[in-house]
Amino acid sequence: MATPRPVRVMDPLNAEFWAFTLDKELRVQRCTSCSKLRWPCAAICDECLSEAYEWVRLSGRGKALSWIVFERSYFPEYPAPHPAVAVELDEGPIFVCTLPPGVDVDSLTDGQSLVLDWLDGEDQFGEYNLPVFKPA
Numbered sequence: 487m488a489t490p491r492p493v494r495v496m497d498p499l500n501a502e503f504w505a506f507t508l509d510k511e512l513r514v515q516r517c518t519s520c521s522k523l524r525w526p527c528a529a530i531c532d533e534c535l536s537e538a539y540e541w542v543r544l545s546g547r548g549k550a551l552s553w554i555v556f557e558r559s560y561f562p563e564y565p566a567p568h569p570a571v572a573v574e575l576d577e578g579p580i581f582v583c584t585l586p587p588g589v590d591v592d593s594l595t596d597g598q599s600l601v602l603d604w605l606d607g608e609d610q611f612g613e614y615n616l617p618v619f620k621p622a
């Protein structure tokens with residue numbers, strides 16, 4: 487059994503995103519009209535309003551933009567203290583995630599290089615792999 491986690495936002499677009507995580511592929515939508523990356527998943531491009539897109543695989547590299555430790559528990563699966571980091575992906579989008587166990591949030595530095603890692607997860611929609619970032 488995988489690690490229980492808070493229930494994911496699930497709609498047809500997010501279902502496509504999460505399906506890629508089963509193969510540990512971090513993909514986001516790219517507008518096929520203007521090439522802008524869409525993250526979070528969206529039905530239309532916020533640049534050109536096109537509905538057309540394709541899924542592109544990301545490099546799995548980024549840098550630490552900001553981070554925080556929640557001192558209050560918002561989900562029973564994530565008891566406080568619970569770290570979260572905003573990662574500026576090399577491709578541009580900002581990705582917010584938790585840190586893998588064993589990574590000390592106090593060790594992060596502004597602009598530090600981070601790389602993709604995966605944690606197991608399970609919710610009412612089934613098992614999946616959760617993309618997270620850790621120091622390179």
Ligand SMILES: [Zn+2]
Nearest residue numbers: 517520531534
């Ligand atoms: Zn567009």
